[in-house]
Amino acid sequence: MTVLEAIEVTKQYNMGEVTVEALQRVSFVVSKGEFVAVMGPSGSGKSTLLHLLGGLDEPSSGEIALAGHTITHLSDDEVTVVRRRKVGFIFQFYNLVPTLTAAENVGLPLLIDGQRIEKYREKIDNLLKMVGLGDRLDHKPDQMSGGQQQRVAIARAFVNDPEIVLADEPTGNLDSKSGTAILELLRKSAEDLGQTIVMVTHDPRAASYADRVVFLKDGRIVQTLSIESKSGASDDIRNIMRVMRELEL
Template sequence: MTILETQQVRKQYQMGEVTVDALVGVDFTVEEGEFVAIMGPSGSGKSTLLHLLGGLDGPTDGEVTLAGQRLSKLSDRQVTLIRRRNVGFIFQFFNLLPTLTAEENVALPLLIDGQSIKKHQEKIDRLLEMVGLSDRRHHKPDQLSGGEQQRVAIARAFVTDPAIVLADEPTGNLDSKTGDEILRLLRRSCDELGQTIVMVTHDAKAASFADRVVFLMDGRIVDHLKMTGDQAEDIRQIQRHLRALEV
């Protein structure tokens, strides 16, 4: 089943006199339970696409369909509700609230949605366990390492049982060993929970954890690649496709 779809999506940013064409007609589909990576040069529109997919911003033209809902037909308020209930976000800079503990940061999306933490305590415990932070639950972000902070952000992204997790360079600020742990965690959530994941990354190795890779250039999808499961070979293929984009 298709869970996420864009049809001829365009995005222009107006900078005074200058119009920036960030996306120029993107058709993109994600099936339920897929793990898709988005790659492409800096400025090619990856983050813009991820923001539109999650309803954080609206397209200039075209349609985004999220969990069966055509977002252009909805009010901002309705889009916000659909986003809260269906999308978990993981960002490059973790975006944790510094005054909250790890556990409170994980619970935050529930609070924002007006739900009781008590009712969800078991799930919060399970997620902290899943990311290996049960013994760090009372730590504030500045008492956690970068990898631990990102694991908090991952648990937070999962806490509402979102249909879709969107991740923008989730390993961009981590060393490669910690990054690998995060990627294995995402892969496992896809394999074991059927989690749908769309991840933007610059890193061929990170992308090789996905089921397929979509390549963006100048606001267009210019290429696709399916992973074979032979990671070394997949990484080589991804690098070859990336080199082809760097004309």
């Protein structure tokens, strides 16, 4: 079952005299429970693609279908509801609210959706335990390291049981042990819970936890690679690095 689809998607940014072609006729289908990694050089359109897939921005042309809704035809309010209910985002900058504790930050999407937070206390605690922050529930962002804040943001992305998780460099600032724990969490959420994951990464080892890797260059998909191990095997990492070299990424 397809849960995420981009059809001939183009995105241009108009910067005064100059037009930047961030994405050029990108077509892309992701099935339920699939874990896809997106790689490519800086400026190749990875974050733009993630924003469009999540309905945070609109394509210049083409269509995006998200969890069975062709969002290109929905009103802003309708897109917001689909996004809130179906999508978890992990951004490069964690966007935590500085005055809230870790647990409150994780619960924020539920609060915004008008739900009673008390009902979810146990779930929030469990999510923070899963990202290794069971002893940091009441810490505010400025009392945590960058990596810990990032893990709060990861827990938050899962709080509404999203069908789709969109992650921009989720392991970028983590040491290798925490990074591996997060990659295993993403792998498990896809395999056991049928959640669909799209993860942007620079790291071949992170990408080797996905089912396949999509390579972007200059706003186009230039290659797709299937991953055998889906768990960081050195053969897969070598294959990813070979494709990166071949494509001069």
